[in-house]
Amino acid sequence: MRSQVQEWPEETHRTGFELRRHFFRRFFDSDLVSTPGQWRTVAGGLIAIVASSSIIVTQEYFGKYRRLLEIDSPEPYRLAMIADHLFFITLGMCLTGLFTCLQWGSLFPGLRDYLALAGLPLRPRDIFTAKFAALVAFAGAFIVAVNALPSAMLPAVSAGRHQVLGGPSMLTLFLSAATASFFLFFALVAFQGLLLNLLPGNLFPRVSLLVQGLLVTALLCALPFVLAIPGTHAAMTTRPDAALWWPPVWFLGLDQWLLGNREPYVSRLAARALIASATAALAALLGYVWSFHRHRIRVIEMPFEPGRETAWIRKLRDAAAGLTAPRSPERAALGFIGKTLARSQQHRLVLTVFTAIAAAIVFNGFVTLMTERGFHGFSVRTFALRQLAASVPLSLTLFLLAGYRYLFRLPVELRANWVFKVNEGGNRLDFLRAAHRTLFWAAVAPVMLLTGPVLVALLGWREGVCALIPAFLAAMILMEMLLFRFDRIPFTSSYLPGQRPLIETVMIYGAAVVFYISATSAVIASAVTDWPGFLMLCGALLAVWAHLSKARIEVWEAGRLEYEETEEPLVHALDLNKD
Amino acid sequence: MLEVHGLVKRYNRIPAVNGVSFTIAPGEVLGYLGPNGAGKSTTVKILTGLIEPTEGRILFGGQDVRNDFTAFQRRLGYVPEEAHLYPHLTGREYLQLVGRLRELPRRILDPRMDHLLRLFGLWEDRHSPLASYSKGMRQKILLSGALIHNPELLILDEPFSGLDVNTALMLRALLRGLAGAGKMIFYSSHLLEVVEKICSSVVILRKGEVAANGRVEQLRYMMSQASLEGVFAQLTQQGDPETRVREIMDAISA
Numbered sequence: 001m002r003s004q005v006q007e008w009p010e011e012t013h014r015t016g017f018e019l020r021r022h023f024f025r026r027f028f029d030s031d032l033v034s035t036p037g038q039w040r041t042v043a044g045g046l047i048a049i050v051a052s053s054s055i056i057v058t059q060e061y062f063g064k065y066r067r068l069l070e071i072d073s074p075e076p077y078r079l080a081m082i083a084d085h086l087f088f089i090t091l092g093m094c095l096t097g098l099f100t101c102l103q104w105g106s107l108f109p110g111l112r113d114y115l116a117l118a119g120l121p122l123r124p125r126d127i128f129t130a131k132f133a134a135l136v137a138f139a140g141a142f143i144v145a146v147n148a149l150p151s152a153m154l155p156a157v158s159a160g161r162h163q164v165l166g167g168p169s170m171l172t173l174f175l176s177a178a179t180a181s182f183f184l185f186f187a188l189v190a191f192q193g194l195l196l197n198l199l200p201g202n203l204f205p206r207v208s209l210l211v212q213g214l215l216v217t218a219l220l221c222a223l224p225f226v227l228a229i230p231g232t233h234a235a236m237t238t239r240p241d242a243a244l245w246w247p248p249v250w251f252l253g254l255d256q257w258l259l260g261n262r263e264p265y266v267s268r269l270a271a272r273a274l275i276a277s278a279t280a281a282l283a284a285l286l287g288y289v290w291s292f293h294r295h296r297i298r299v300i301e302m303p304f305e306p307g308r309e310t311a312w313i314r315k316l317r318d319a320a321a322g323l324t325a326p327r328s329p330e331r332a333a334l335g336f337i338g339k340t341l342a343r344s345q346q347h348r349l350v351l352t353v354f355t356a357i358a359a360a361i362v363f364n365g366f367v368t369l370m371t372e373r374g375f376h377g378f379s380v381r382t383f384a385l386r387q388l389a390a391s392v393p394l395s396l397t398l399f400l401l402a403g404y405r406y407l408f409r410l411p412v413e414l415r416a417n418w419v420f421k422v423n424e425g426g427n428r429l430d431f432l433r434a435a436h437r438t439l440f441w442a443a444v445a446p447v448m449l450l451t452g453p454v455l456v457a458l459l460g461w462r463e464g465v466c467a468l469i470p471a472f473l474a475a476m477i478l479m480e481m482l483l484f485r486f487d488r489i490p491f492t493s494s495y496l497p498g499q500r501p502l503i504e505t506v507m508i509y510g511a512a513v514v515f516y517i518s519a520t521s522a523v524i525a526s527a528v529t530d531w532p533g534f535l536m537l538c539g540a541l542l543a544v545w546a547h548l549s550k551a552r553i554e555v556w557e558a559g560r561l562e563y564e565e566t567e568e569p570l571v572h573a574l575d576l577n578k579d
Numbered sequence: 580m581l582e583v584h585g586l587v588k589r590y591n592r593i594p595a596v597n598g599v600s601f602t603i604a605p606g607e608v609l610g611y612l613g614p615n616g617a618g619k620s621t622t623v624k625i626l627t628g629l630i631e632p633t634e635g636r637i638l639f640g641g642q643d644v645r646n647d648f649t650a651f652q653r654r655l656g657y658v659p660e661e662a663h664l665y666p667h668l669t670g671r672e673y674l675q676l677v678g679r680l681r682e683l684p685r686r687i688l689d690p691r692m693d694h695l696l697r698l699f700g701l702w703e704d705r706h707s708p709l710a711s712y713s714k715g716m717r718q719k720i721l722l723s724g725a726l727i728h729n730p731e732l733l734i735l736d737e738p739f740s741g742l743d744v745n746t747a748l749m750l751r752a753l754l755r756g757l758a759g760a761g762k763m764i765f766y767s768s769h770l771l772e773v774v775e776k777i778c779s780s781v782v783i784l785r786k787g788e789v790a791a792n793g794r795v796e797q798l799r800y801m802m803s804q805a806s807l808e809g810v811f812a813q814l815t816q817q818g819d820p821e822t823r824v825r826e827i828m829d830a831i832s833a
Contacts, residue, residue, distance in 0.1 A: 015679075119627040122680065414710075
């Protein structure tokens, strides 16, 4: 019996099953990663973060509910419980939304699926059905993983005299949270199906990428507010009509209804949750059925063509390149980097995610400021307003520069890098300078140009410009630091994710947010009203930048270009014999 | 027998293939020739079911394949011109996928897969991802995948691309052997010498239309040419290569 079970996956099953199994496995692959199975390293790091943070969250919740259970009245306990249920339902939805957005390009079969499976005895319908089934299974696994832990944890840590620990409360929270997540997942699939059917074939890729970017930005911007939901427990007694249009609240209604609350308002919410879920699932299914023929023709017969440049844009670009990059090899590398960034959808998506994180931080900063008691409008220039204004260019440059630096590691058609390899002799510094110029012109310069007017509008001409100058210098320093040991032409080297433990990466970003955004913006906010302080700050930043820039060039002159990212050795030598 | 009648495929009303007809009898190797853009790949895509024809019929064993295209696909093996493969699968996993999708039971699939991997010299690399395979290795894995279910009809689009000399010689002999065993082989290529050696008949396309269809020796005789190369150049109206060479030399030295 045991051997039969072990042998079962190895056997050949029906075509549909084999196709579903194939598509399911392909969800774990990425074109950006050159080593198969490397996702396990990243997933391992992610699980470690979730596991370690869940211990902290569990302890926090345990303490919170012990304190609530000490109160004789059950009302505070009940309200906190409802708020936490809403929090976990919304968090599950948010994470599922992000997951779906990251899988946006894989929601429907792609060109590679059709070409690689060509000639095999498969109807297009089979490919579509199998892809949909694999997608639902993959999303299902994610949704279960995201919602199972909180659904088990919350009832367990909150059990006490006001509510005893029981399976039903775990089950109802899990069911409502999972249904909410599935609702959003199906809604997004249906939305893409709608775009696929309504948009002209040549327009779809551009609009689809834009929608994907907007969704990621919106979901990341929403995360800080989701995290604030447990603090809104006092509002859980209200029954606002507006909440009837807020999907997470529908599923909170479903959760409460399953727990036995038969209030008409709750029943209405529960009914909406069920209708919405069924409608989204049906719409996704119909979207698939409706689009399968059109999608296949679009994918196979209408390959994506990048937008054509008009003559004046080309002339302007060539003139700018001639001025900024006088040497031809540097211009060549610059053109390659720019065109790849403009045309590679995956790279643009990664950049969108980084930009969205920056936007979320800025957005959250403004909302926090505006909801503070000491806020008297933007015309009153407080220290908090100055700090927030200075943090805008800093937030954007931090995540844009880090995003580009990360993007540069992700390869595009790795085998094509021979064109740089054979032309490397004597041109190495030109190629690296192209990366430097890209970072400046694609991250630092546009951020300063875009945020300059915002700073002037918030702080006035003098203070706005005074805040912008040190922010610009700080960005230049960050750029030098990020490129200090940069040793490759962007997009031409293999990539091994998970080299650094994910927890370490998160901590580095956390430290960068604290020092680069919070601390630097506080220093800038103090300096803008103090001329000597401002001059000293600018002088210090300028000196650091000049020093780093010189050191970076020295490192670049001595180093060599890398085309293959190798795994870190398991044991690092101390290298005591070296200086 | 495979019979193609009046095949037409239009993209935005522009015909890529226009009224193409040919037949392949069991044991026959049909060479499908034409300059770039003549419509060879479009024909292959139609035959494999990647795209649907605007007009025309394809009969296999006297039956219209549209009645049950999946049944037709079960009986064909296909080697595409470009190696479209899932880069993260290993060579063995790819063959396993193809075999399973063709519903080959494990007791047949596993030994056959291993045999083919050894015979094509891929055994040592069977657990390496396809992304790391050379062009020739990819071609070999595609050939293995096309043969794994012992198809009646083979559709080969530039199957010699990237193969080393020994494997190319082996493949040439294999195609003859397969034809000898009664298989039908549709062989699309630019390699006129190979076509001349292994094909019993040829179809030459020009701008989506059939410029010639017949046995190689018959075409040579009709066109008064000593080789298929001469027939091809005459039918496809290629410019004088010497003139073109001079123009290129002028362009790069200007």
